[in-house]
Amino acid sequence: MTATPIFRAEGIQKAFPGVLALKGVDISLHPGSIHALLGENGAGKSTLIKVITGVHAPTAGKMYLDGAETGFASPRDAIAKGIGVVHQERNLFPRFSVAENIFLEQLADSWVRPVDYARLNREARPWLESLELDIDPATPVSELSVARMQLVEIAKALSLKSRVLLLDEPTASLTSSETDRLFTILRRLRDDGTSLVFVSHKLEEVQEICDRVTVLRDGENACDSRPMQGVDRNDLVQMMIGRAESGGAWRHRDTEAQPEVLGLTGVATALGHRDIDLTVRKGEIVGLYGLIGVGRTELAKCIMGQFAVTGGELRVDGSAVRIGSVAEAIHRHGIGYISEDRKGEGLILQHTVLENAGVPIWRKLARAFGSLSDRRVEGVVTPFLRKLEVKTPSLAQTAGNLSGGNQQKISVAKWLAAGVSLLIVDEPSVGIDIKTKAYLHDLLRELADNGTAILLISSDMPEMIALADRIAVMDGYRIRGEVANTGVYRDISRRIMDLIHGESAARAG
Amino acid sequence: MSAQDLVPASAGPLSPTGGGLSRTRFFLSNEFGLILLIAAFVAVFAFTTRGFLSPFNLFSLGRNSAVNIMIGLSMMTVIVTGGLNLAVGAIGVCAAMVCGWMIEVLALPWPLAVLGGLALGAALGFVNGWMVVRTGLHSFIITLATMSIFFGAMIFLTRAESFRAMPEVFSAFGKMKLATYLSPLLLVTLACALLLAWLYRFTVTGREMLAAGANPAAAELSGINVNRAVILCHVLSGVLAGLAALMLVTRNGAAIPSMAGQLGQDWLLPAFLGPVLGGTLLKGGKVSVLGTVLGAFLVTMLTSGLLMLQVGAFWVQTFLGLMLLVAVLLDKARRSYLARRNLA
Ligand SMILES: Nc1ncnc2c1ncn2[C@@H]1O[C@H](COP(=O)(O)OP(=O)(O)O)[C@@H](O)[C@H]1O
Numbered sequence: 128m129t130a131t132p133i134f135r136a137e138g139i140q141k142a143f144p145g146v147l148a149l150k151g152v153d154i155s156l157h158p159g160s161i162h163a164l165l166g167e168n169g170a171g172k173s174t175l176i177k178v179i180t181g182v183h184a185p186t187a188g189k190m191y192l193d194g195a196e197t198g199f200a201s202p203r204d205a206i207a208k209g210i211g212v213v214h215q216e217r218n219l220f221p222r223f224s225v226a227e228n229i230f231l232e233q234l235a236d237s238w239v240r241p242v243d244y245a246r247l248n249r250e251a252r253p254w255l256e257s258l259e260l261d262i263d264p265a266t267p268v269s270e271l272s273v274a275r276m277q278l279v280e281i282a283k284a285l286s287l288k289s290r291v292l293l294l295d296e297p298t299a300s301l302t303s304s305e306t307d308r309l310f311t312i313l314r315r316l317r318d319d320g321t322s323l324v325f326v327s328h329k330l331e332e333v334q335e336i337c338d339r340v341t342v343l344r345d346g347e348n349a350c351d352s353r354p355m356q357g358v359d360r361n362d363l364v365q366m367m368i369g370r371a372e373s374g375g376a377w378r379h380r381d382t383e384a385q386p387e388v389l390g391l392t393g394v395a396t397a398l399g400h401r402d403i404d405l406t407v408r409k410g411e412i413v414g415l416y417g418l419i420g421v422g423r424t425e426l427a428k429c430i431m432g433q434f435a436v437t438g439g440e441l442r443v444d445g446s447a448v449r450i451g452s453v454a455e456a457i458h459r460h461g462i463g464y465i466s467e468d469r470k471g472e473g474l475i476l477q478h479t480v481l482e483n484a485g486v487p488i489w490r491k492l493a494r495a496f497g498s499l500s501d502r503r504v505e506g507v508v509t510p511f512l513r514k515l516e517v518k519t520p521s522l523a524q525t526a527g528n529l530s531g532g533n534q535q536k537i538s539v540a541k542w543l544a545a546g547v548s549l550l551i552v553d554e555p556s557v558g559i560d561i562k563t564k565a566y567l568h569d570l571l572r573e574l575a576d577n578g579t580a581i582l583l584i585s586s587d588m589p590e591m592i593a594l595a596d597r598i599a600v601m602d603g604y605r606i607r608g609e610v611a612n613t614g615v616y617r618d619i620s621r622r623i624m625d626l627i628h629g630e631s632a633a634r635a636g
Numbered sequence: 637m638s639a640q641d642l643v644p645a646s647a648g649p650l651s652p653t654g655g656g657l658s659r660t661r662f663f664l665s666n667e668f669g670l671i672l673l674i675a676a677f678v679a680v681f682a683f684t685t686r687g688f689l690s691p692f693n694l695f696s697l698g699r700n701s702a703v704n705i706m707i708g709l710s711m712m713t714v715i716v717t718g719g720l721n722l723a724v725g726a727i728g729v730c731a732a733m734v735c736g737w738m739i740e741v742l743a744l745p746w747p748l749a750v751l752g753g754l755a756l757g758a759a760l761g762f763v764n765g766w767m768v769v770r771t772g773l774h775s776f777i778i779t780l781a782t783m784s785i786f787f788g789a790m791i792f793l794t795r796a797e798s799f800r801a802m803p804e805v806f807s808a809f810g811k812m813k814l815a816t817y818l819s820p821l822l823l824v825t826l827a828c829a830l831l832l833a834w835l836y837r838f839t840v841t842g843r844e845m846l847a848a849g850a851n852p853a854a855a856e857l858s859g860i861n862v863n864r865a866v867i868l869c870h871v872l873s874g875v876l877a878g879l880a881a882l883m884l885v886t887r888n889g890a891a892i893p894s895m896a897g898q899l900g901q902d903w904l905l906p907a908f909l910g911p912v913l914g915g916t917l918l919k920g921g922k923v924s925v926l927g928t929v930l931g932a933f934l935v936t937m938l939t940s941g942l943l944m945l946q947v948g949a950f951w952v953q954t955f956l957g958l959m960l961l962v963a964v965l966l967d968k969a970r971r972s973y974l975a976r977r978n979l980a
């Protein structure tokens with residue numbers, strides 16, 4: 128490994144109104160290395176990446192490229208200087224094709240010559256294939272799943288062939304096999320001399336692939352850029368959160384005798400589910416495990432009344448119901464849904480924190496003529512925002528300006544405030560740091576202890592086994608079986624995988 | 637957990653607004669820019685024309701802006717959903733004609749006729765909203781079609797004849813001057829604007845309209861009946877268009893099929909200028925009632941000032957069109973400046 132950094136930043140400061148996001152951060156990146164950038168939600172990782180890639184102008188500080196002082200007037204400028212990025216937020220044009228998105232920057236090189244689509248699609252294919260992404264380059268991005276969009280975005284960054292490539296939480300919505308493929312490519316890039324920056328909350332991943340590390344805490348260096356050797360997981364956690372890791376473990380909970388809150392018997396839906404049997408009792412956490420795309424989110428949306436239940440029986444509090452709209456599910460039956468897609472469906476990013484946190488309770492709080500003051504909403508939601516330690520300069524801050532983890536906290540807080548009796552939680556800890564995740568887990572347990580029925584959808588097996596009382600396994604829009612959780616990871620994870628593989632093997636054979 | 641954990645030390649406690657920040661924001665806001673522009677043009681016209689500040693001109697300025705602001709508000713309520721309503725003019729004229737017909741042909745008392753006109757405005761707005769929600773097509777297409785349908789049906793039913801036998805109260809109200817220069821029509825409009833501001837800021841219905849406009853998927857999953865909210869926005873637009881047309885009736889003393897031009901198109905420019913100058917986001921979800929009021933007022937004042945400067949009426953149209961473009965471009969520049977400095 129070379130000793131001279133290819134890129135160096137010194138004393139970077141970035142002020143937003145009311146927030147000093149970066150308070151003088153240093154980082155140095157070496158060629159042929161994968162550099163971990165760690166920190167809790169809101170520590171300033173994404174902000175630093177945006178400064179390095181010309182999205183934000185720093186308030187103070189210097190940057191050096193190949194030893195010479197540099198600065199970036201715009202993202203384009205940074206790309207021209209060899210710095211590529213995959214941002215945490217999606218930056219694709221949904222209506223454009225995959226190939227168009229990949230080559231967006233190169234598309235407009237001449238505005239008279241028509242775009243040669245055949246060539247475009249041909250040239251996009253190798254980048255997709257390198258990620259083993261089996262999609263037609265002419266497909267509109269809007270038709271892809273969240274995970275695949277993420278991969279397209281990575282393909283796009285790869286196509287720029289930059290010397291420095293920054294990846295902000297690229298694996299947040301990927302499955303483990305997709306992640307493995309990504310890592311193979313990152314290692315190859317590293318061996319070719321590229322300098323990579325990798326942001327992730329999954330410390331296992333970080334330790335697997337990174338050779339250098341910088342930790343940020345509250346906009347400052349908790350450690351300077353250094354080799355990963357000699358740093359173990361505990362050290363990283365200690366630096367990130369300033370204390371050792373906590374978070375409760377699985378514990379047995381007795382809910383056998385509790386009344387059923389949600390019951391499905393032989394349910395079929397307009398989206399293609401068949402013979403779904405599922406019950407969730409009061410105070411119980413039932414896991415719905417499965418790989419991405421097997422129909423879990425879709426089932427949640429059918430329960431919520433967004434799509435029709437076409438057969439079987441759906442019971443709420445013991446009586447058969449027909450839920451015609453989401454409004455009905457929430458206001459009449461007390462069912463809430465925390466979406467996996469917080470930017471698209473969970474939050475209204477252009478509105479304020481207060482407006483977002485209050486939506487489900489507006490109707491409940493309204494007075495004569497439907498009048499409702501901010502004060503009233505504030506009174507109800509503030510305790511929950513506080514409880515979840517949402518970091519925001521004020522309730523009037525635009526939700527889109529908060530860090531990903533804080534956005535997720537708001538979309539949880541909004542349902543806590545709504546006081547529902549059944550909460551469907553879809554991939555709650557995607558993109559959330561370990562401290563917040565542990566906190567969220569405690570909170571879900573506490574909610575259940577206080578009588579809320581929880582249906583937990585997650586592809587994160589450790590999370591599932593840490594939380595659920597029972598785990599229903601879904602594959603191909605059917606429930607393949609159910610496992611009573613004992614909290615023993617090896618045992619339960621094997622039984623879950625058996626259910627998935629056993630059934631698909633049986634189907635194939 | 638203490639409040640310290642909740643927020644960075646540099647910020648105040650979880651307060652509703654960011655104090656000093658909101659003041660900076662105000663000075664960078666559209667509203668403030670409009671106030672400056674209005675003040676500047678008042679000064680220019682006061683010096684370059686004779687009688688710009690005369691009671692008579694102030695009165696007619698107030699009366700004209702009352703109508704233009706109302707038209708702007710009518711468009712604004714639909715822009716909130718991320719849509720637009722090309723049929724504002726057509727709906728307005730239909731409402732006015734029904735009002736005239738109820739008085740002249742049915743010989744009903746005028747308050748009933750006014751209510752009838754507004755009810756028709758609401759009904760036509762409902763038709764628009766219902767079709768937008770049902771078909772999933774953009775309101776541009778739906779209202780382009782209904783604009784012709786409503787207007788055509790109206791011309792067919794009235795045989796393009798005006799209703800001129802309006803009761804005395806109408807024209808008396810149109811001519812009434814408070815304190816020698818103030819038209820009560822302006823007060824009606826401002827009252828409506830206040831009600832709308834209250835609606836968006838302090839009622840569940842208004843908040844739901846904004847949420848549905850900003851992100852329909854998230855709004856729906858949060859328990860908002862998005863379709864109902866969209867329809868309501870169109871109904872509101874129809875009522876306000878009806879009000880604007882009834883104001884014109886009091887000014888003209890008659891309900892005239894051509895009072896908003898062919899297909900009601902004469903209203904489109906003021907309808908867009910108000911909200912766009914005022915900073916209402918065309919993609920929906922954000923609204924500025926004050927901005928719309930100021931924007932529409934500025935437009936009315938410019939028109940009147942330019943006409944007093946003896947600039948030809950067609951040039952005024954050209955000028956207003958240019959202004960719409962410049963406003964949009966300026967707004968874009970302002971937004972990217974704010975984004976760059978992260979104030980927005
Ligand atoms: N555009 C913005 N406007 C205001 N505050 C912002 C903006 N972007 C980020 N912040 C704030 O800066 C801090 C750091 O955020 P971020 O860099 O996204 O954290 P991370 O990526 O480490 O989770 C947070 O407190 C966040 O609220």
Ligand SMILES: [Mg+2]
Nearest residue numbers: 172173215531
């Ligand atoms: Mg981030």
